[in-house]
Amino acid sequence: PATLATYCLMLGDDALVLSQRLAQWCSNAPDLEEDIAFANIALDLLGQARLLLARAAAADPGQVPALPAGSPVPDEDRLAFFRDGPQVRNVRLAEIDDGDFAQAVVRVLLFSAWRLELFTDLVRSRDAVLAAVAAKGVKELTYHRDFAGRWFVVLARGTAESRRRLVAGLEAVWPYRDELFATHGVERAAAQAGVGVDPAGVEARVEAVLDQALGAAGLERPDVRPRSGVQGKAGRDGRHTEALSLLLAEMQSVARAHPEGRW
Amino acid sequence: PATLATYCLMLGDDALVLSQRLAQWCSNAPDLEEDIAFANIALDLLGQARLLLARAAAADPGQVPALPAGSPVPDEDRLAFFRDGPQVRNVRLAEIDDGDFAQAVVRVLLFSAWRLELFTDLVRSRDAVLAAVAAKGVKELTYHRDFAGRWFVVLARGTAESRRRLVAGLEAVWPYRDELFATHGVERAAAQAGVGVDPAGVEARVEAVLDQALGAAGLERPDVRPRSGVQGKAGRDGRHTEALSLLLAEMQSVARAHPEGRW
Amino acid sequence: MSVTAEPQSVPESALEEQFHATIARKDRIEPRDWMPEAYRRTLVRQVAQHAHSEIIGMQPEGAWIGRAPSLRRKAILLAKVQDEAGHGLYLYSAAETLGVSRAELTELLVTGRQKYSSIFNYPTLSYADVGTIGWLVDGAAICNQVPLCRTSYGPYGRAMIRICKEESFHQRQGYELLRTMMRGTDAQRAMVQESVDRFWWPSLMMFGPPDDASPHTARSMAWGVKTHTNDELRQRFVDMTVPQAEALGVTLPDPDLAWNEQRGSYDFGQPDWDELWAVVAGDGPCNAQRLAHRTRAWREGAWVREAALAYAERERAEHEEEAA
């Protein structure tokens, strides 16, 4: 149960943190259609996060932060708002700053192409909840990937400026790619137990999708090396970038000011 | 004692909030000398804030936020880290975003010219602590005002670009000027009790200082109207700009995560 | 939502007679129909101002998406702000049927030549404001907007039907948030009261100045663009809201508020109209901030819109080549 719970936190935190980032576009996007599209993606990911955090709490109540006796805060919110950075398990790709619209597009493309393949396999999880989350998520992630893929090509083939920015975005985001496929012990154990998916197993399929997008855009893979972690550990171990603690400080500020609040 | 305490919070919050803003320049200033100068000003204001918050707590312990029994958090930190926006009493000038260096210079000039005149009179407060804080502060604020005044002239007479930015900064900051001299009920009561200073009484002296700076810079007073409050209430009543709640969210995040922490 | 227009001329042509007959039998004017230039200009201004209000209105609530204190509330708020973007879309589309583009209207907004609802020049200072905006601000907007569903211009009226449906959903959500918070801690109850204290008067101002100071009301009503006076709508809002405030357990900050048995309505005090004029003139607490935010987002997105245009042009050219 601890493995299942931690595994759910990993997938849930990926969605929660990226949802938080993407929601920042709302009222800041290049046009209303993109305000709406980013909000849609953020809402889908938030929905996934809620189901996954609730599943984590049910699987292992011991991982849910304690609050003052009688606090009405539900489990999903305890997990979202009362954990500190080292307990948060998302990959670093989900937390880095968005930069400009081009960088946001590249990040969503990479993230959703990867997560879509994970969820495609996760549909066969022995855990019925995870399987159901994955089945619902596959449809959502297909839309996210296609939205980002379309803009990827538009920006690559739009103007010289948009192409320049897209290439810069690609170089900024790509160093976080390898981490997506580095199997964590918990992921391995979850895969062996038949409840989770080993990310290393989806790498080839994700690569094929990305190569297709790069091809349509007339771009090469960026010539950048992976960003190292700290003593080999990264997001899945709670070793994040500095961006996460500021993201959490904002996200958790109201909830933490009212640990016994009803909302 | 409630009047004295609230009055100390007003002066203390002005210093605390502006200190927080100015500290953001550290590692972001145009050159090392300004990194150091902004840090100096921020440190001086932080020192003033600590003395004033401690005085407020001593004058009226009822205004100090309660924490779990046995919490070792000292009064000054309870006041700084465990009040919400509506309890925070600074003028809005202290909390607005810095914008660029020019806007920061204008803000510091306006703030320190005003506060220097307040403190010059506050030296005669019947409250010995306030009088001592003011006496120490007069020296500090003279330096702050002169630092900002020097840059005010340099930017005005430097390049066309720096002059353009200075004028823009002046127009952005000036609408918060009137609030500095609008006497709040607590300020009036404190002045009548001989412990505080009525800000309306220092307006003419502050104007003279600003006119001198404008003259040296070859600039007119900006042609902008004051920024209204909400039903006539503003910072001194806890009715702030949206910038303050984000500033507090960041500033209070670690302290609030550990209400029983020792630091 | 004030409207300004040229003095109305006496009907001269058959077209103009037809136009007035359509209005008189409460039918809709459609984009293909003839309409007086003053009517078109009035409508463009009103619809654009309404669209701008939706878009600027994303900011005060959007500021709290990142800080929503529960995941459920985060989803509700994000969906609501997204709806506002959607409302902006419908309304800009309605304006486009009158011959002006979204880009033109946005330029008029960011250069300060068109307005938006002054309520959004007040700051949001706590999460309770999300609830209060839903309850009071959306509530007042609905009072203003429900009559607009029957407005004489077809595309505008149909957009309003959809918008009003979503707005009343938002209003219920806002009220529900406040009700939940009132059942929470003392600090939460204080937060709700503080928020209501700030938003009550600005909400009353949303109906515009008193009738005797509203010069365009008569003409707009004759055109069927407006169907009730400012004071009528304001009274309706107060009568609707006071019992809700009692149910909620909050105090409305008006010492003159009292039930008038004779009128069968509540008497209430006057907002600070000087403050309204200051806010309308651009000196409200957030005017500069709202406009700067929208301008920045619009300018920063220019390269993306240009890229999309260039890409679409290229695609079209390639398709035409293939077709040839």
Next chain:
Amino acid sequence: MSVTAEPQSVPESALEEQFHATIARKDRIEPRDWMPEAYRRTLVRQVAQHAHSEIIGMQPEGAWIGRAPSLRRKAILLAKVQDEAGHGLYLYSAAETLGVSRAELTELLVTGRQKYSSIFNYPTLSYADVGTIGWLVDGAAICNQVPLCRTSYGPYGRAMIRICKEESFHQRQGYELLRTMMRGTDAQRAMVQESVDRFWWPSLMMFGPPDDASPHTARSMAWGVKTHTNDELRQRFVDMTVPQAEALGVTLPDPDLAWNEQRGSYDFGQPDWDELWAVVAGDGPCNAQRLAHRTRAWREGAWVREAALAYAERERAEHEEEAA
């Protein structure tokens, strides 16, 4: 703090003999003195790298000034980061005595042609990191730097004396923060341990690669620029730190750490040198972020520096006119 230089040539001139004699009797070389070009270049690089390290080093700690959890700690941290700016100033001044300007050196930094200490490419992830950086990182820096107070180049050595004094003050403050936190809540103790787990190995890497992989050590020692080998300094640091960790109540994350009675020193494991090389090559967790931050601040400040220059020029011209 690695140094690279041309192969040393045999002394030929009287000047060169004098230079070596000065070094041999442990006197200082001063700016007016003749010095071999390779010595000058080595020094410029080392002093610049040291200055850059102070300036880049402001970022990881500076990130927490805004979130310091007590006003006392906020003041301490702000003053410390300010000291780092001051150290940068002295060191750039020392470099300027060798004929290079601060602006030139900063351009070399932001364009990636000069380095800074790799330790600052690790992120700060909690407030405990402020303490750990003081204790371990400043501690390691002091071990590296105390010998530099006796370095052969006068301005550098004198800057180091002042810097070392302040650094040991910072180190004590960092240790004191951790000690206070260890007396706090369980969550605080866990935070300290997590921080030490992350910073222990990078601190050991601060002494550079093992001696057998450090090609320039011999030459730098001969020139009196360096006075101890990397491994000597690393051992000294470990021996100093282990008892402090015990007093603190934290576990250093090295299973091989053990007292060696015979050597009278601690045995310890090897850091992951591959990670060090990756970080040095630019692929550490924060290299891109640190450089982007410094570049942005420097570029954004350009108009201010230009304005100051233009103003100074004008003032000078006016004064000359008056004098004439």
